[in-house]
Amino acid sequence: MLIVEHIDTYYGLSHILFDVSLEVSAGEIVCLLGRNGAGKSTTLRSIMGLARLRSGRIRFQNVDCTAEKPYRRARRGIGYVPDDRRVFADLTVGENLEIVMRRQAHAGKWDKARVYDFFPALRKIDARRAGFLSGGEQQMLTIARALMTNPALLLLDEPTEGLAPLIVNTLAEQIARLRQNGLTVLLAEQNLKVALALSDRGYVIDNGRIRYQGNIQDLRDNDEIRRRYLLV
DSSP: EEEEEEEEEEEEEEEEEEEEEEEEEEEEEEEEEETTTTSSHHHHHHHHTTTTEEEEEEEEETOOOOOOOOOHHHHHHHEEEEEEOOOOOOOEEEEEEEETTTOOOOSOOOHHHHHOOOOOOOOTTTTTTTGSOOOHHHHHHHHHHHHHOOOOOEEEEEETTOOHHHEEEEEEEEEEHHHHHTOEEEEESHHHHHHHOOOOOEEEETTTEEEEEEEHHHHOHHHHHHHHHTOO
């Protein structure tokens, strides 16, 4: 579904990603692991078109979208959940969902009713302004808002960051259910326990370079990789 080929990304004169390549097949949850500042968010922003590539190529569903604007990639079926949530604070939960709703023939039809079935807690606070939500509620809303665009691929950037352990467990269960609902997920995450529990395969990034790729069991068994690139 997604092929990232040898991308180099800069912010101004700062070279952030170096020759990064990865692949995500339909129906997978693939994790991108790394410490804070390793390049995880920049990788997802590059895939979404929010960070400009200096070189390399991005293919989504066999279409080269390297030069496309972010809104074009969203229309193709890429959903993006940023690490800072970015809810519309002055709008209610319901209005946050309605403002982005799109109907596309990807993996099922997500509408407000289905999103509320998936996140029942949001239905109870439909009329509450998003700026008054807890961190966990905002994260659910951000994911729900991305689902309303009916994506085929969902990019999740640090969805468990800053959340209480109980909320993390609940959110992890919901992310696992996304695959059951027909979505493919690329998950950028620092929480090793959550990422390993959810994912089929994993990549490890450090200082803007992919240092490891393999299935989850291999990553669990590779103490050297986890100690060198993942432990704080």
